[in-house]
Amino acid sequence: MKGFSLFLAALYMNALLVDGRLAKSGSNKNDRSIHAPYDAFCLVNDDFAKGTLIINTPGTYKLCEDIVFDPIQNIELPIMEMYLPDFKVYDRNAYGLGFFAAIAISASNVEIYLNNHSIEQSEGHALMQRFFAVFELANSPFLKSVGPSQFVGNVEFESASNVGIYGPGIIGRSAHHGVHGNDNKNITIRDITFKDFEVAAVSLNNVDDAFIIGNTIPNNRHDVPIVGSFSAATQVSHYGKALKEMNFGMDIKGVYTSAAEVYERLVATIENVAYDVLFRNKGFINEKKHPEEYFLFHNKNSVVDGPCYAFVIHGKGPAVGGFGFELSDSSKMSSNIQIIDNVIENIKCWTNEVPAVVIEDVVQNDARGAILQLIKSTPEDNFLAINSDGTYKRNPVADMQIMTAYAIQQGLLNDNPNLQTVVNTISPSIVKWASSSNDVLVPQYRCNGDSMHHTVKGMTIIRVEDCEGFKISGNNIKGIENLSGEPFENCSSFHAGASKEDTSTQVGNVRVISVAAVTGYNTDKIASKSIIVSNEIKDVQGKSICGIDLQGKSDSCLIDYNIVDYSFMPEEGMEENFALRLRKFVDNSSDGIKAIEIGAHNEFDKSQIQILNNVLDEERMRRLEHLHRNLNIGNEWKLGGCPFGGR
Incomplete structure (x- = not known):
């Protein structure tokens, strides 16, 4: 859409698209340090x-102005391509889905x-x-071999160690994590x-010695304009471009339809959303237009x-499955975690439960792992890609997902x-x-999953699991609200992910x-x-x-x-609320070091303590493994990454 591109060009005419890779020490940039070391790199x-600032050597750095990460690469392209990296500079595997961070640290001692x-x-x-x-x-x-793309190819995965990120200062807007x-x-x-x-201020997987201390969270993001399926639209569009260049096409609703037609419709849809959200409608999609x-x-x-x-x-592995049940071996679990003296306020989210259609026990997801959404879970007009009579209903996203699937089945798209x-x-x-x-x-629908079929878990403010030794102390938490509606009812099965305890939906839980599958220091x-x-x-x-x-063993x-x-008291029709909940099968049999000890100084009484004992039996365990099987790797939720925990 040329007009849209020109509009963007006018707004971003002052953007300096110059080479901004790591400079040598001794830079002449103005030093405006207050709390940071004087000789830290600005x-x-x-x-x-x-694009992403890559830190792959030890050093000390400081922000010397407020940073807004907005790496537009080509103003003339459709908006979903404007931010694509230059793969002469950035690794094609790691950055294949775009710039995943403002700063990527792979070095030690930073x-x-x-x-x-x-x-x-x-x-x-x-x-x-x-x-x-x-x-x-x-x-x-x-x-490696985890995620919706092959992020680690010929270059080895390199993680950071001995890293400190210090305030005062703000880590602000992020589509996922701080x-x-x-x-x-x-x-x-x-x-x-x-x-x-x-999604989270901090999210760390398999970390040893983590200290999250004295931080303040006044709010998470409260102006999110779109739901998760918009990401599916932007990601599948890249397949559409490739199919357009092949002059591909297929019948849709009994009529031959070219990839060019489907792609252009999808591009227009994405750009209409972007135009409304970013410029014309102040953060929202214009319903009338x-x-x-x-x-x-x-x-x-x-x-x-x-x-x-x-x-x-x-x-x-990624924390997208259910809650953990028992400790992993020492190479796969976290240890010595300290979450101390943080203030957390005004956290809100909701679960957009996505009923996932199941064919021969397989959830239908596209080439990026997004669910092929036929319906919404809400009771109002909810037909996205299926009509009330069971026939296919066209929409720009589903058309492209299905056309891409057909091209894959025909062997016309090769994995890259x-x-x-x-x-x-x-x-x-x-x-x-x-x-x-x-x-x-x-259709048969598997419930209790989101737009990527991650296990629905409601809200959890501080989550620690698969961990040996932790301190969660002195945290002040208030103003938490789950805005979810009622769970979808027309379910043939439930997605329980890695969770072996809770088979019901957890849409509105807080x-x-x-803590799940945890133990003490040793x-x-x-x-x-x-x-x-x-x-x-x-x-x-x-x-x-x-x-x-307290969950799991x-x-x-x-x-x-x-x-x-x-x-506050539970409203009529709500499940009971509890100050403390633990499982009967945790080791609480003695005063020894292995026991769960509930001290005498908590400010809640016994009526606010719930003890559960609903461990799933072996038959249930086998059913979970069957439902989450990937023919290439066996049980795909071993790394907690359903539907793409491993490839």
Whole structure:
């Protein structure tokens, strides 16, 4: 759309697209340091003009101005291509889905001082790049063979260690995380204000020695304009461009349709959304001018439409499955985690449950892992890609997902870093149905998943699992609200992911502090308990609320001096709320080091403690493994990455 591109050009005419790679020490940039070391290397907006700033050597850095990450590469391209990296500069595997971070740290011994400045993703980039962290503590956001693309190819995965990120200062807008990492050691994050993130302020997988101390979260992002399926639209568009160049086509609804037609319609749809959100409609899709786009992508609650957190510590692999059950071996679990003296307020999200159509026990997801969405879970007009009579209903996203699946089935698309194909599970029977003008599908839906079929978990503010030794202490948490509606009811099965305890949907749940599959410290043959101590929790709203939740086969933990304010009472029809919930099968049989010890100084009484005993039996375990099987690798949720935990 030439007019749209010219409009963007006018707005960004002052952007300096100059080479901003790491400069040599001794730069002449103006030193405006207040709290940072005087000789720290200065970072300014010019350093981010070409894209992600890669730190792969030790050093000390400081922000010397407020940074807005907005690396437009080519103003003349459609908006979903404007931000694509230059693969002569950036690794094609790691950056195949775009710039995943403002700063990617893969070196050891790095310190970064915010220096009373802010760093955030631009509004435009946050719209178009939905997987993003302001700081990524590796050269890739995923481990090898994990994620919706093959992020680690010929270049080895390199994670950071001995890294400190220090305030005062702000880590702001991010489509996913403030700080994200895998397989890290000795990470300190302190005295920072995190705001306007969508998924989590900090999310670390398989980390040893993490110190998250003295940070403030005044709010997560409350102006999210679109739901997760918009990301599916932008990602599948790249396949459409390739198919257009092949002059590909197929029957849709009984009429031959070219890839060019489907691609151009999808591009127009994406650009209509971008034009409305970024320029014309002040953050929202214009319902009157673009009713189809509004119906497909409007975010009714303006907050992230999936699980959200403040801080997440997890074992190896992405934390997208259910809650953990038992400890992994020492190479795959986190250890020595300290989440201390943080203030967390005004966190809101909702679960946009996506009923996933199942064909022969296989969830139908596209080549990027996004669900082929036929319906919404809401009771109002909810037919996205299926009519009430069971015939196919065209929309720009589903058309492109199905055309891409057909091209893959015909062997016309080969797996490569930018257009991988092995994740696609859309069945030939779905393609045949969509090709026909009158074929009828009677779908079965697997519930309890989001737009990427990540396990629905409601909200968890502090989540620690698969961990040996932790301290969650002195945190003040308030103003938490789950905005979710009722779960979808027309379900043939439920997606439980890696969770072996809870088979029901968790759409409206709130767990304020949740630990799962954890134990105490065990260093130098001296064991001591992990602690959840002196935390204050108040003003929490949701369908079912638990202040402190101990899940899985956990042991060696002391819970004391916590305040969980339940001055509010459950509304009629709501499940009961609890200050503390634990499982009967945790080791609570003695006063020994392995016991879960509930101290005498918590400010809640016994009526606010719930003890569950609903371990799933072996038959249920086998069914879970069957439902999450990938023919190439066996059980795909071993790394917690359903539907793409491993490839």
